[in-house]
Amino acid sequence: MTSSTGITVQAEVADDVAAIHSLTAQAFENVPYSDQREPLIVDALRDQQALTLSLVAHAGDERVGHIAFSPVTLSDGASGWFGLGPVSVLPSRQGEGIGSELVLAGLEQLKARGAQGCVLLGDPNWYKRFGFVATPLVRLPGVPAEYFQALLLSGEWPDADVHYHPAFNA
Numbered sequence: 616m617t618s619s620t621g622i623t624v625q626a627e628v629a630d631d632v633a634a635i636h637s638l639t640a641q642a643f644e645n646v647p648y649s650d651q652r653e654p655l656i657v658d659a660l661r662d663q664q665a666l667t668l669s670l671v672a673h674a675g676d677e678r679v680g681h682i683a684f685s686p687v688t689l690s691d692g693a694s695g696w697f698g699l700g701p702v703s704v705l706p707s708r709q710g711e712g713i714g715s716e717l718v719l720a721g722l723e724q725l726k727a728r729g730a731q732g733c734v735l736l737g738d739p740n741w742y743k744r745f746g747f748v749a750t751p752l753v754r755l756p757g758v759p760a761e762y763f764q765a766l767l768l769s770g771e772w773p774d775a776d777v778h779y780h781p782a783f784n785a
């Protein structure tokens with residue numbers, strides 16, 4: 616679907632793989648808190664069949680953004696939870712609303728699949744606009760609580776530690 620920004624968000628196809636790797640590397644190249652493993656993580660999630668959603672933002676012929684969602688494990692046994700990220704927008708196209716469109720499109724698709732919730736590690740100032748909150752009920756061990764955020768999509772809050780897919784150790 617094409618939005619008011621002229622961006623089309625589509626599910627990844629085989630032809631997108633190299634462009635996703637490249638745009639993810641470019642987006643994180645100068646991010647100080649990144650260890651620049653994000654393109655490898657996306658590749659590993661794909662190789663391990665753990666890319667639940669992989670959405671690409673197209674502007675004409677150019678791929679300008681990407682977002683990944685993958686399954687996470689909760690210590691209380693709750694199912695239907697997913698991790699958001701990495702999310703990347705080409706540096707030259709940041710601040711135009713593309714990242715927001717990718718997050719919103721992904722959350723809508725997760726809801727349509729009956730997901731219970733979504734978690735992420737990121738800047739609370741950006742993600743609170745989508746309803747993400749830091750809550751003591753959903754924890755990522757070893758990480759400052761304010762940077763780990765969750766969004767309940769359906770049902771009740773769990774009370775659990777979260778573990779990302781092993782591909783995040785790529």
Ligand SMILES: CC(C)(COP(=O)(O)OP(=O)(O)OC[C@H]1O[C@@H](n2cnc3c(N)ncnc32)[C@H](O)[C@@H]1OP(=O)(O)O)[C@@H](O)C(=O)NCCC(=O)NCCS
Nearest residue numbers: 642643702703704709710711712713714715737738740741
């Ligand atoms: C983070 C990112 C995906 C956002 O995409 P985007 O298309 O630039 O974002 P949008 O245009 O939809 O939103 C812009 C808004 O987010 C804010 N914003 C963008 N990146 C931010 C960040 N890292 N932290 C806090 N706020 C941020 C902008 O200041 C702007 O705020 P405003 O709407 O109040 O003016 C993109 O900037 C990016 O690829 N960054 C490098 C990789 C990265 O840090 N990924 C996220 C890891 S958590």
